[in-house]
Amino acid sequence: xxxxxxxxxPIGPCDAIPGTARLALTLLVIVVSSLIPLxxxxxxxxxxxxxxxxxxxxxxxxGYLARRLMLFLPMLLVFGLSVPITQLHRESAWGWMVSLxxxxxxxxxxGLWLIHVLPFPELLATLLRWxxxxxxxxxxxxxxxxxxxxxxxxxxxxxxxxxxxxGSGSWKRDWVTNAQxxxxxxxxxxxxxxxxxxxxxxxxWDGSPKFLGTEARKGE
Amino acid sequence: MTSLPIPMAxxxxxxxxxxPTGRVALDDVRCAIAPGERVAVVGPSGAGKSTLLMxxxxxxxxxxxxxxxxxxxxxxxxxxxxxxxxxxxxxxGFLFQDPDDQLFCPTVREDVAFGPLNLGLDQAEVxxxxxxxxxxxxxxxxxPRNPAQLSTGERxxxxxxxVLACDPVMLVLDEPTSNLDPRARRQLLEILRRFPGTQIIxxxxxxxxxxxxxxxxxxxxxxxxxxxxxxxxxxNPNLMERHGLEVPWRLRAV
Numbered sequence: 001x002x003x004x005x006x007x008x009x010p011i012g013p014c015d016a017i018p019g020t021a022r023l024a025l026t027l028l029v030i031v032v033s034s035l036i037p038l039x040x041x042x043x044x045x046x047x048x049x050x051x052x053x054x055x056x057x058x059x060x061x062x063g064y065l066a067r068r069l070m071l072f073l074p075m076l077l078v079f080g081l082s083v084p085i086t087q088l089h090r091e092s093a094w095g096w097m098v099s100l101x102x103x104x105x106x107x108x109x110x111g112l113w114l115i116h117v118l119p120f121p122e123l124l125a126t127l128l129r130w131x132x133x134x135x136x137x138x139x140x141x142x143x144x145x146x147x148x149x150x151x152x153x154x155x156x157x158x159x160x161x162x163x164x165x166x167g168s169g170s171w172k173r174d175w176v177t178n179a180q181x182x183x184x185x186x187x188x189x190x191x192x193x194x195x196x197x198x199x200x201x202x203x204x205w206d207g208s209p210k211f212l213g214t215e216a217r218k219g220e
Numbered sequence: 221m222t223s224l225p226i227p228m229a230x231x232x233x234x235x236x237x238x239x240p241t242g243r244v245a246l247d248d249v250r251c252a253i254a255p256g257e258r259v260a261v262v263g264p265s266g267a268g269k270s271t272l273l274m275x276x277x278x279x280x281x282x283x284x285x286x287x288x289x290x291x292x293x294x295x296x297x298x299x300x301x302x303x304x305x306x307x308x309x310x311x312x313g314f315l316f317q318d319p320d321d322q323l324f325c326p327t328v329r330e331d332v333a334f335g336p337l338n339l340g341l342d343q344a345e346v347x348x349x350x351x352x353x354x355x356x357x358x359x360x361x362x363x364p365r366n367p368a369q370l371s372t373g374e375r376x377x378x379x380x381x382x383v384l385a386c387d388p389v390m391l392v393l394d395e396p397t398s399n400l401d402p403r404a405r406r407q408l409l410e411i412l413r414r415f416p417g418t419q420i421i422x423x424x425x426x427x428x429x430x431x432x433x434x435x436x437x438x439x440x441x442x443x444x445x446x447x448x449x450x451x452x453x454x455x456n457p458n459l460m461e462r463h464g465l466e467v468p469w470r471l472r473a474v
Contacts, residue, residue: 204338
């Protein structure tokens with residue numbers, strides 16, 4: 001099975017920063033970018049430069065960055081355009097839109113940096129150390145585990161579709177098939193959730209998440 | 221002087237189960253399995269094998285009141301009811317058919333630790349159990365890995381490690397050899413041979429049943445169709461054919 005894990009081993013100078021500090025830095029960048037007033041464009045620019053520098057130090061390639069931005073930016077574009085459309089009477093609506101784009105992009109890039117420099121199990125351990133609600137951490141852990149399974153499931157569905165597609169070339173039919181695939185994926189995910197819950201019950205799950213201590217996690 | 225009867229590891233007293241759709245999955249299944257016995261459950265797809273196994277662990281709806289009249293499943297003489305689920309599940313290790321259903325933690329070590337942590341053991345004891353279980357399944361170095369990075373055989377063994385870490389008295393295994401290559405199948409067989417407790421194994425792999433289990437139950441249409449020594453039952457061509465099975469090559473007359 002292919003490993004689709006987005007987590008890579010931290011490279012270079014980012015290694016020297018403790019895990020807690022990496023998470024704190026990311027949150028700081030997101031909070032600062034959200035609090036900077038609209039008219040302070042240079043500060044936004046500076047944050048963007050800082051985040052790009054961090055990504056570069058983490059060894060994130062431009063190609064990888066472009067692929068991720070291609071997924072994120074169209075959604076952000078539509079979301080941002082909703083501001084001037086709904087706030088036509090306000091003069092500052094266009095400025096808000098640009099500000100929203102910038103802030104979201106900075107936050108997205110900061111998050112991208114974090115998943116490159118902090119392995120997910122370590123991120124969960126850090127959240128627990130910060131006294132994050134255990135149930136939330138458990139949900140994040142399950143999400144991380146099942147993203148790969150759902151991704152594999154989707155890949156198998158796509159392969160099955162391609163095997164019987166015979167190059168139909170009709171975009172309309174493709175859209176219908178894609179919608180059906182998403183529906184099927186949802187149903188399979190629900191069935192799997194039920195089976196997983198049974199597997200958890202079989203090993204004593206009582207609804208309260210418990211985690212290995214920091215000592216036990218050493219070496220991960 | 222009369223000796224006290226040995227309590228059965230598992231006792232099914234007319235186990236009947238109907239799914240919400242109305243389909244009868246199990247119909248008056250009666251049998252008793254002694255401690256330390258290894259029993260295979262075979263039958264065609266949809267025969268009720270997995271449903272039967274899930275009842276052993278109380279994973280399907282069951283009576284909430286504990287009276288001998290209503291309880292249909294007994295584990296070590298303990299009736300399986302809602303109020304006793306924790307005690308019952310402490311004794312039974314359940315291996316699910318699809319390892320991805322069972323491996324829900326981000327790392328192998330955390331997944332194996334899931335059961336012992338829920339048992340309320342302290343961290344040091346949990347760690348010892350995790351290490352011992354991973355050694356028992358031959359994966360001592362795999363603790364920090366993400367289950368998504370493992371092969372199907374390795375994932376199945378990690379699942380088994382997670383079950384063994386709870387130190388169960390008996391194992392209940394649902395299709396343990398499905399999707400395994402011959403080497404992984406052999407490794408699993410060796411691990412199960414070393415386990416001294418009772419084992420109930422639902423499988424389509426009749427050769428596996430033949431190698432591991434002295435006794436077999438044939439289930440079809442939710443009913444127990446045969447119960448006896450594995451070589452005798454599986455060598456009966458009429459019985460096998462009637463229930464959508466085939467006599468294994470090893471038992472066919474030359």
